[in-house]
Amino acid sequence: MELSHGTVAVTLSHNPNISAYMVTNGVVSAADEADLVQPLKEGAALFLATTRATTPMQKLGNCTDPSTSCRHDADCSVGGHTDPPLSYGICDESSGYCITQGWCPKPYTAGANTQVSQLDGIEHLAITLIGTIDFPRLGGKNNWMTTEDGRNAKVTWSLPTVLKRGGVDQVEVTASGAVLSLVLKWSCQLGPGSKECLPALKVYDIGKGAGFYNEYAQYYQQSEGGTPVLHRDLNQARGIRLLVSSRGVARKIDAYACVLQLFVALALIPIASMLADLIMQNLFSERRHYREYKTETTPDFSDVRAKVEQMEKHTKSQNAKRLEYGEEA
The missing domain is CATH 2.60.490.10 (atp-gated p2x4 ion channel domain)
Structure with a gap:
């Protein structure tokens, strides 16, 4: 506009x-x-x-000025009507x-x-x-x-x-x-x-x-x-x-401005990230590499976690016994 x-x-x-x-x-x-x-x-x-x-x-x-009435010359000396060389305070008593x-x-x-x-x-x-x-x-x-x-x-x-x-x-x-x-x-x-x-x-x-x-x-x-x-x-x-x-x-309708506004609006709503991920995984030529780097398989650390938990329990038990021994002493 x-x-x-x-x-x-x-x-x-x-x-x-x-x-x-x-x-x-x-x-x-x-x-x-x-x-x-x-x-x-x-x-x-x-x-x-x-x-x-x-x-x-x-x-x-x-000549006489109808806006300045007078009866005597003294009347023309009042109000700035004596202003040589345009006026000298003279009254035309006949008019x-x-x-x-x-x-x-x-x-x-x-x-x-x-x-x-x-x-x-x-x-x-x-x-x-x-x-x-x-x-x-x-x-x-x-x-x-x-x-x-x-x-x-x-x-x-x-x-x-x-x-x-x-x-x-x-x-x-x-x-x-x-x-x-x-x-x-x-x-x-x-x-x-x-x-x-x-x-x-x-x-x-x-x-x-x-x-x-x-x-x-x-x-x-x-x-x-x-x-x-x-x-x-x-x-x-x-x-x-x-x-x-x-x-x-x-x-005037501007196609370029309309497309720009559309993408700006999409960037401001949650669906933007979902739409970008969908396009990357299914439409881009390098989608296979994108899938590989999007998720990475890591080793199974479940056994290690169990051992850690067991050691934490043992440590807590030892600390409890020490406290108990200290109180008996």
Whole structure:
């Protein structure tokens, strides 16, 4: 038996006739993998954004921070908000927030034009897993397996099926996100006449309802008064984080190991010596010599033993008489 780990690649797919879509401020727009998955290509993982807030055309400057409310400059000197060169403890009394240097405007503030997009039609999405695994210690040429080598393995599952197997609610996941572990589990019996080994999908909610949040941005330069100025579009997304892996166990009957175990077992029970003696006396070519040296005929010492016993009795009698004589004296 051997335990092993493999590799998995995951991609997002959708129904070719019915696509998922994003709703932004009541406006519906089609969405494909390039719109929903960020980053687009990631090893053994995939992030599907279900809710995304986009703040366009941010640039570096001094602006109010909604997380630091104030009424006077002194309020901005409390809690570490005086930290040159990024902040100097200045309060923008018109907005009621401290002024700090950063990417402006901040999301959801005046002039930010933050747009929130919601994924709909999640039931039309599916994931495709391409997995491999290898069992090198068991030997043989067919111990490396993949879902792409022609075996009748299922590789595509609808997203609602994946969520159901993970025990998470589709509505809650769309709003707050989730972190799921997707495992292709292999249980293989190798060797001649064995059945085709097919992986099974196991889904685990490792986030335990904590959701998943991610930020990313697209950077570009835009001319202002003839001078190029660095800008960015900030994306704040919640969604489904999928971590994929491949692992399994394989078993193979080894004739050499079976014979070795048989003889080890026989050596541990009393019948082993009897079986060895039977083989030596009846099957080996030198069995005649074995019989001769196993038993050796010795002379008959019965007369000698009788004389010894007689002498011992005589000695005991003499000793008894001496003791008796000594007591009479």
